[in-house]
Structures are given as C-alpha cells and as structure tokens.
Amino acid sequence: MEDTIFALATAQGKAGVAIVRVSGPQAVQTLSQLGGKRPDPRGSRLAKLTDASGDILDHALVLYFEAGASFTGEDVVELHLHGSVAVIRAVLRAIGDTGLARMAEPGEFTRRALMNGRMDLTQVQGLGDVIEAETEAQRKHAMRVLGGEVAERVGMWRHQLIRATALTEATIDFADEEVPEDVFGEVLDLITTTKAGIERELTGAAGVARLKSGFEVALIGAPNAGKSSLLNALTRTDSAIVTDVAGTTRDIVEVRCDINGLAVTILDTAGLRKTTDTVEMIGVSRALARAESADLRILLHEEEIAPAWPVDRFPDDMVVRSKGDLNGDPRAISVRSGIGIERLLTQIGDRLSCRVSDSGLVSQERDQRVLVATRDILAELIADIGVEDADIIALRLRNAASVLQEIIGGVDIEQVLDEVFSSFCLGK
Structure with missing residues (x-):
C-alpha cells in the first residue's frame, strides 16, 4: 500500500486512445519526472511527456484525482495516450525508469479501493462480473451487485x-429492572425474518449460476433431420457442415x-440411428449422453408424425418439425426460407428466462457458504429461544x-483477497 503502482488500464494492442493509470503517494512526482504538470483535482491538461533523456514520448491528456476522491482512494494520475503499441511501451518503460513506481499486480488497483474503503467486497466481485459479462442479462446482474444491492441486503x-x-x-x-415481557417475541421475529430472507437468496443461487455460466440447448434427431442447418440458423454462423450424406x-x-x-x-449432435460404423456409434453415444445433461432439448423431425425418440422425454422438451418449405406444414420451421426461426x-x-426469473444476487460460492452457515446458526437459535440462557443466545x-x-469484507477477509483478485486484469 505504500508503493506507487502503474499499469495500462485499457486493452493491449493498437487503439485510438490508451490509458495508463498511476496510483499512490508518488503519482504526481512520477508525472513530474515525465515532464508533465499536475492538473487541478478532477481536472485535465495537455502535456508533452518526455523520458529521462528528453526525448518526446507522446502528447497526452493528463487527468488528476486527489486522494480520497479517486477510484483507489489514493492520488491517481491518468495518462490518456495515443493508442500506439510503441507509445504505450515507451511510456510504461519511462515510468518504470523513474524508480518512483512499480508495475501493478493483477487487481491491485481494485484491491486498494477495497482497503481504502472506496468499495466493499461484494462491489469488487460485481466489478469482476461486469468485466466478464458477455450478455445483457449478465451485465444487468453484475451492475446490480456493483451498485451495492448485495451489501444493502446483507x-x-x-x-x-x-x-x-x-x-x-x-x-x-x-435483569433487576423492568424489561418488556415480549422481548424474546421480537427477537424471534427478527431471527425468523432474517433466516427467511437468507433462504430466499439461497434458493435463487442456482439461477445466478446458470445466468453466469450459460445454458446448453441440444438439437436431437435422426440423420438429415436438419439439425446442423438449424444450428447455423439459430447462431447465424456456418459452424456445422451441412450435406445430404447421413451421418x-x-x-x-x-x-x-x-x-x-x-x-x-x-449443441449439434450426431444423428440418432442404429449403425455399424464405429466412429458414428461413438458420436451417437456422445449425443445421447449430452442430451441427458442439456438444459433444454429440441427434438427435430421431418416426418408428419413425430417418431418414437430413443431418449427419455423431459417435460420441457420442444418437439419441432423441420423443412416446412418442403412439406407445407404451417407449424414447421424452414431454415431455407427462415419461417419459424425467430x-x-x-x-x-x-423458457430459459423462466429459470433465472427468481435469481438471487449472490453468485460467489464463498458467499453462498457464508449464507448457509448463517442460516444454520439462526435455525438452531429459533429452536433454542426460551430454552437457552440469554447470554448464550446473545453470543450466538x-x-x-x-x-x-464476511460477505461484505469487514471481518477476517485477508485470506480470501488473493483468490478474489487473481482473476482481475492488470489495469484493474
């Protein structure tokens, strides 16, 4: 925490603008060593950055955030550079050559924000989820966590x-004075209410896990039922090879x-049929195994009447007839014409949205373990109210x-910080 650290805060490679962040007690002195002058707090100015020999590194826009009003809680200088790979490399080298700052470790900027009280641990984890978000649902969930909803609930x-x-x-x-007789009635209500809230959160944990990891949808059917064509149509790619050759x-x-x-x-699976081809038999076996574990299955057929499926049927299975452009069935889909795809x-x-509609907010396995431990303590307390001594109840x-x-990070969290920050990128 006493070191001044620096790192590239934007993506590696060529870009229009690249941002190098410097944080710590020597941030302003580091800027001075590069020939720049400190702007006013929360202000900016143009600067001609130079190295130790006086060679120009870049013409940069410099921003300054003073301690207590920055992301990390420390003095922070941001150098907005031209996004040239050579410029970035030269500026990082020049900062290191000053001897005033060292390269940051992964997640170290955010770790300092946590240690300086600018964020709590749930917000740190929410920030990690924001960075990793691939879909709109993941982004919305991560922003709720980053916004402090978990901390408020806890x-x-x-x-x-x-x-x-x-x-x-x-x-x-x-004990020797008058105390309302119904004290333990209110205590019991408070414990029961808290336990119920925690249980609701734990119930939604599975939905959060699926929201983050994603769902699997398996396409199942006989050879030439149109599974590969449907895969390409649903994903708008040419990932699967489509031919008239069965298998x-x-x-x-x-x-x-x-x-x-x-x-x-x-998932585009091998066509389900009896075969003597050893390789195709392996493909069929894998298709059946993967179909069992998929979150949703689309049973595809081109016949007028759906065949008997060689898999156990699940209530959520979707039976879909393909090649509607050939058979004229208005209920069928057609990859060729696009009918029914949307x-x-x-x-x-x-169907998949219904499975995450009641998702909770807590997504980290460590936090879920904390909730389970708390719930179990409260369950035992409910049973012991009126039986156990008051001092024991208070202690528990x-x-x-x-x-x-522990979820927020206020008690004994040092041992989990390395694990939390290990997945962060260097500039965070």
Whole structure:
C-alpha cells in the first residue's frame, strides 16, 4: 500500500486512445519526472511527456484525482495516450525508469479501493462480473451487485441480528429492572425474518449460476433431420457442415450465442440411428449422453408424425418439425426460407428466462457458504429461544452477525483477497 503502482488500464494492442493509470503517494512526482504538470483535482491538461533523456514520448491528456476522491482512494494520475503499441511501451518503460513506481499486480488497483474503503467486497466481485459479462442479462446482474444491492441486503440482515442481540443483552444487563415481557417475541421475529430472507437468496443461487455460466440447448434427431442447418440458423454462423450424406456430424458441435440476453450454447449432435460404423456409434453415444445433461432439448423431425425418440422425454422438451418449405406444414420451421426461426428463438429465450426469473444476487460460492452457515446458526437459535440462557443466545447472535459480515469484507477477509483478485486484469 505504500508503493506507487502503474499499469495500462485499457486493452493491449493498437487503439485510438490508451490509458495508463498511476496510483499512490508518488503519482504526481512520477508525472513530474515525465515532464508533465499536475492538473487541478478532477481536472485535465495537455502535456508533452518526455523520458529521462528528453526525448518526446507522446502528447497526452493528463487527468488528476486527489486522494480520497479517486477510484483507489489514493492520488491517481491518468495518462490518456495515443493508442500506439510503441507509445504505450515507451511510456510504461519511462515510468518504470523513474524508480518512483512499480508495475501493478493483477487487481491491485481494485484491491486498494477495497482497503481504502472506496468499495466493499461484494462491489469488487460485481466489478469482476461486469468485466466478464458477455450478455445483457449478465451485465444487468453484475451492475446490480456493483451498485451495492448485495451489501444493502446483507447490511439489512446484519442490522436485524444486531437489534436482536441488543434486545437479548437488555435482559442480561437490566435483569433487576423492568424489561418488556415480549422481548424474546421480537427477537424471534427478527431471527425468523432474517433466516427467511437468507433462504430466499439461497434458493435463487442456482439461477445466478446458470445466468453466469450459460445454458446448453441440444438439437436431437435422426440423420438429415436438419439439425446442423438449424444450428447455423439459430447462431447465424456456418459452424456445422451441412450435406445430404447421413451421418455427416460425428462429434458434438458447440456454438455459444446470445438469446434473449442469456448466454446459450447450442449443441449439434450426431444423428440418432442404429449403425455399424464405429466412429458414428461413438458420436451417437456422445449425443445421447449430452442430451441427458442439456438444459433444454429440441427434438427435430421431418416426418408428419413425430417418431418414437430413443431418449427419455423431459417435460420441457420442444418437439419441432423441420423443412416446412418442403412439406407445407404451417407449424414447421424452414431454415431455407427462415419461417419459424425467430419464433423458435423467442420460445427458447422465454423458457430459459423462466429459470433465472427468481435469481438471487449472490453468485460467489464463498458467499453462498457464508449464507448457509448463517442460516444454520439462526435455525438452531429459533429452536433454542426460551430454552437457552440469554447470554448464550446473545453470543450466538453476535457470531451470526460476524459470519454474515464476511460477505461484505469487514471481518477476517485477508485470506480470501488473493483468490478474489487473481482473476482481475492488470489495469484493474
């Protein structure tokens, strides 16, 4: 924390603008060593940056944020450079040559923001999710976490437990004075309400996990049913080879796409049929196994009446007739004409959206473990109210509040920081 750190905060490679961030007690002195003058706080100015020999590095726009009003909570200087690979390399080298700053470690800027009270741990994790977001649903969820909703929810639960603790301790500290007789009734209500809220959050954990990892949709059917063509149509790619030769698809072809704001991987599987071809038999076996684990399955057929499927049927299976341009069935889809494709995409999106409609906010496995531990403590407390001594109840309530606080990062979180920040990029 005493070091001044620097790093490229934008993506590697050629760009219109590249930003180098310098944070720490020597940030302004580092700028001076490059020939630049500090702007007013939260202001900017143009600067001709030079190296130690006086050679011009770049004409840059310099921004300055003073300690307490910056992302990290420290003095921060941002150098907005021309996005040339050579310029970036020269400026980074010149900063290192000053001896005033060192290259930042992955996530170190955000770690300093946490340690300086500019963010809590849930917001740090939300920022990581924002960076990793691929779809609109992932972005919206990550922004809610980054905006502090998890911290607010956990803070509310913790406040309820502290209130319950205070009421319980009142019966100990003022045992010889008048204490409302219904104190433990309110304590029980507070514990029960908190436990119910935590359980609702845990119930939505599965939906959050699927929101982040994405769904799998398997296309299943006989050879030449149109699975590969449908894969290409749904994903708007040419990922699967399409021919009239039965058994062309031997292995599973996977294409990740965005459907209704959700990350979805479409799986094109080998045609299901009896065969003596060893390679095709392996493909059919893999198709059956993957079909069992898929989140949603589209059973594709071109016959007028759907065949008997060699897989166990699931309630959410979608049976779809293909090649509507040839058979004239108004309910069938046609990859060639595009009829029914958008409708099918909407149906897939609607079915998968229902599975994340009640998603919670907590997505980290570590935080979920904390919620489970807190819930279990509260469940035992509910059973012991009126039976256990008040001082023991108060101690266990304090323990529950302390455990819950680990999610925000206020209690004993040093051991988890390396894991949290290891996935961050260098400029964060």
